Amino acid sequence: MKPADTFRTLFNSLWSKSNRAAKRPRRRHRRLRSETLESRQLLAADLNLFQHNFFDSEDVNDDGIVSPVDALAILNAIQRNQSDEGGMFTDVNNDGRRSPIDALRVLNRINRGGDKDRNDSPTDTETTVPDLPDEVRSIDGTGNNLEDENLGAAGTTLLRVADADYADGISEPGGEDRPSAREISNVLSDASVDSEGNDRGLSAFIYVWGQFIDHDIDLSLSQEDGETFDIAVPAGDPYFDPSGTGDVTIGLSRSVYDLTTGTSVDNPREQVNAITAYIDGSQVYGSDQETADGLRSFEGGRLVITDDGLLPLDESGMVIAGDIRASENISLTAIQTLFAREHNRLADEISAADPDLTDEEIYQQARAIVIAEIQSITYNEFLPALLGNNAIDSYDGYDASVNPSIANEFSTAAFRFGHSTLNDDIEFFDNDGLEVRDEISLTEAFFNPSLLEETGIDSILKYDASSQSMQIDLEVVDSLRNFLFGPPGAGGFDLVSLNIQRGRDHGLADYNSTRVAYGLDPVESFADITSDVELQGKLESLYGDVNNIDLWVGLLAEDHVRGASVGETHQAIISDQFERIRDGDRFWYENVFEGRELKELQQTTLADIIERNTNVEGLQENVFFMNATVSGTVTQAVDNSASNRSRSSSSNRNNNSSRDVAVEGVELELLDDEGNVIDSTTTDRKGSYRFSNFVHTGEYQIRLAETGETLDLLVSNGATRLRGLDFEIVV
Template sequence: MGKSQLDYDWDVSPLTLALSFLTATFIVGLRFADGSVVSVVIANVVAHLMLFRSKRTMNHPGRKRRPLRSEQLEARQLLAADFGGYRHNIYDAEDVNDDGRVSAIDALLIINAMTNETARDESMFTDVNDDGRRSALDALRVINRIERGDVFPIDTSADEELNLLLPEMSSEVRSIDGTGNNPNDHFWGSVGQRLIRMAPAAYGDGISTLAGADRPSAREVSNVLSEMNTSQALNDRGLSAFVYVWGQFIDHDLGLSESDEHGEAIDIAVPEGDLWFDPTGSGEAVIPMTRTPIAEGTGTSVDNPAQQFNQITAFIDGSMVYGSDAATAERLRTFVGGRMAISEDGLLPMDESGMVIAGDVRASENVGLTAIQTLFVREHNRLADEISGSDPEATDEEIYQRARLVVAGLIQSITYNEFLPALLGEHAMEPYRGYDASVNPGIANEFSTAAFRLGHSVLRDEVGFMSNDGRESQNEMELKDAFFHASMLEETGIDSLLKYDASVWAQEVDLGVVDSLRNFLFGPPGAGGLDLVAMNIQRGRDHGLSDYNSTRAAYGLNRVESFDQITGDVSLQQKLTSLYGSVDNIDLWVGLMAENHQDDASVGELTGKIIADQFQRTRDGDRFFYRNVLNDLEIESLERSTLADVIERNTSIEGLQENVFSMQVEIRGRVILASSVPPTTMPSNLREDEMRGVEGMTIELIDGAGTLVDSTASDQHGNYRFRSLSETGDYQVRLSQSGETIDVLIAHGEERIRGLDFYVA
């Protein structure tokens, strides 16, 4: 008997399929001009589309199943005309109605939203492919998933080895101090260059005295705005602790403007009776601080105000790993086989004072930072060994430079393809169009002294250690005890620290800052302790930064006219008013941290603008940016290697989520009426359909310490879910009415656990 039409597989290009779909939906739109959609007609459209099945074979190669995002200019141009603000389901994109299943209903909902313009439901997750639009491509993605039978999230526990392509020795290598990058200006981006100002300097005297002479003490501002309850301050987008670990790592690649310990004092006045810094009420306490050195020849007049300079290179070139001067670079090398110095147990060497020897002087500031510094030295040495093994004739210098090129490229790729989209959102930056010699990659004062200090807000107040199963491997330690304590890695290693960073949520980007940074930075008050919030504010005044509103204007944004245009938090509006009086007088860092966040981002409007501008200039003005110096295959190989891959290649850690900057965990189940459960001989899909869910049952989520984390009620179908798991480990799901519990282990930051069902009489 011959095949019927339904038996054939059709080999149709995605473009043809998309055009067919668009034609069908356009016809439906014409037929029903009032915007209504007849479900029978739409069902026919979907049914016909589902006949076109791709011959593509589905496989599941774990995290390496796809390259990272590489956005094209044409897509950006399409987006420019579409401001729908459509929503993307970060947990399970094709589950449009968020019911835990991917079915034809999800495709129908997208079609309905496209054709019924007058009745759009913005609560639906209709932007399936996360391109900022609602289109036929979203429905096609749902249909494709239904067709291949992958109605639940792909299991990413499988893994396959991914080997990086190793570029040949280039005829020109990046200088260690950044010189010679730009063909027109030999010094752009190099050590010692002045910081760029986007907004005019706002010194008190127009030349060099501190800005904001009429503003309250920086410590008073800190006390009013930044004291926090850490239990209520976790971010609302599931960003992991790697956001601040990587942020600090990259910050130390881009800029350094250390103060001079013998420079002019700009001590921060402490309010009388300050709980931590003036407990006796003397009224004479200060937080010590000195000015940043200024560039030679500046600060002579209002036409030549003081300017600060960058003490390292402005490029993302791995300078925190390799150094920004020849002496440091040589100190870190073994000059054998292209390798860098490292101990037998894989840790960075230490000097006589107990500080690690690394490319950046700040590498010992906290153990989390030291751990990731160590990781990339290991990656360099792993690459060096691979290059040496594949090319026995290569010299030490050739091996070192080839490995350095790949390491710098990895750091760049992770920053632009993982870190920045996680922080700023997918579409915050313009696509890369190649090297532009007219772009100055120099660091902006507004970026280094204010905007990129957002990391101080997101740090947790503890440092943890986790094993591969997602459980604590030893007790947490307070962050204040982890400063300049690199020697502890001899006991803990780096593996458990890196696993922890991928397995817990970071704090929110806001004005709240944990006590370890606000009261105990580098020691207790009176014995080295400092307030990082107050220092951020005072450093901005030291550098003569313009106020928040003037900086908005400098970056092409409209000035705000009231505090409620900065933040919707009424209490914060009142505090800002009491401290500053006018929206034209706010310290820049304070205004940035107070901003309402942009959609699909963890930062506000001006913060995102400053950060995106800096990283675009850093990228576009770098002649040695990886996409400008590698061939297409090498670029693809590099971009497929995520931070998770780098960690797993160089530690004993296994099973990390694909994107370690995001920790998105979900638990789902149903409360089912036991009498409605049909015989076990019935097909499984029918059994589930016929099970009667029980509405209004209370389900509780309890962590391993027995603390109630969250509670919810089952919906009309008996469904419940939890997405409030802020760290991995052991949990219990409990049905409140009966006390029945189900144990569950969250092992990694991409767990999707379903089928945790309760049966009730």
């Protein structure tokens, strides 16, 4: 029997013995899956019964190559019921179990040729430019659904999954019996100065793309000269009321709402989404015809862009883009610029391929492709990075009965997770992952798009791919919590307070009621939300009752689901929203394109688009992860001469006088480029060590703690894996 046949027989045998899960029915419209609290807590505890390789999940033996040996290691471990992993990473899909499915993932990777580096493929491979669809989507979202032409269109109301919870049941802000939003912010969200990175290696692109896509699907405008809902500041607040007057407030205008609502308890106030709910490039092209026309050159299907490849600025110094928020920070402005360049690159290709096409035809064809790329990146890279690999159901085609509109729970609470992930500075990296200019604080990056005239977008995009984001939790950096848009008293704001207060303005239901509305069991204690005992105590001191927690607070407090960076309720809300956006979009790219065109769109990554439109090179394949690792061994030369003398001369003829043996328990240190020790470890019984907590690229050193001997290394991108950094101890 051939080795491959033996392997297949072993796999099939083990598969038949395993408990096959029944195929779950497809969820329609909204996720209504519930779990017992006991199982949820088990997930939160993350017992790590079997190891998962976060750097390359299918590389089970961590030798840098994905091969049948990796699948065989899993099957052998299952067959022997092996509990000691012996350095193997056998939980490939990171579901907390080890099963033939893990081996199948390895085999699928091999069959796809997935062990090749993205930069090993030829750059001159011919690509297909998808043709213009038979019908193009409108700018304002109307006409997408043929039965209800306004479904998901700009200017329609947000929908609710949970019942509204206004103080009077109609329109008065909720949360009247809860502490001030600023008090909650001070207690729960003061970021530790030592906070760095996150437990899954998510890069800064998790919040950059999150904000970019958020500006594609929802915008709640504030009333002008209308109702206010100011945030009370606790007396003596060190930032906003240092003199202790007790009279300070943080100003907040209430959101624009549908004037036909808010008339009775049967017709509570409903807020308006100013842009389309569809992922249709609204932030690039606009959500109304006037804006869309103002972004076009009307020559060759191109968008207006400067000679330096930047977005133009208006009279106030802000960028002119499809969304009014495009200047909020320079990372956002950089990616807005990137997709304007991508549109123009495609327009030039389309025009060159068929000079007879009109400006309008070129524009619409390039627009359709850009929208498809944004959709593909969101669902194939961003959402799996954020929610885990299996949180979103597979696509079954367009469903006219699905309402794609944005849920209030999503836009006003769940999708504001990114505020906790931002770093307090922005840096500028070259292709080697090294700084090319001084970093700036996040406060300096607010509404400062002219800075791109000095820096360009390359070094910012490289930094976003090469630096980890902060953990998704309740902690928020000072630039957002105390100095948003300026110092206190001079434009300063607290984004945490805003999130909480905005939820009350919109009459969002409390955390527990929202869980029930999404088909989840209610929590019965603060310990059901988080395993962090200190956080449990803070929540109880603020809210007293587990049934009265502000939704944004409850979502960010949750223990994360295994393999994801959000909690159970958080995952349910985001998954529900993105499934409805996709399934209710008649122009969804998988419903419009097919064959080779569709395949190329699905294989286009954010890294591809960055490298096509900038001078950035050598990015990791998935820029949503910044996971680098270095490893090596420590050995000691042992003299064999004594043992050799006891052997016959013939048997000694091929023996060296010494041999290297592994040394266990040797301490090694990881140093940054300033000589600071940022991590330490000791060698295992095989003499092996590993460091994997690199929060950004750059120059580092490995040092033997006892002798001071060092090895220099360069982490140049988010997928750097350096092996063979070995030390030999001389005795």
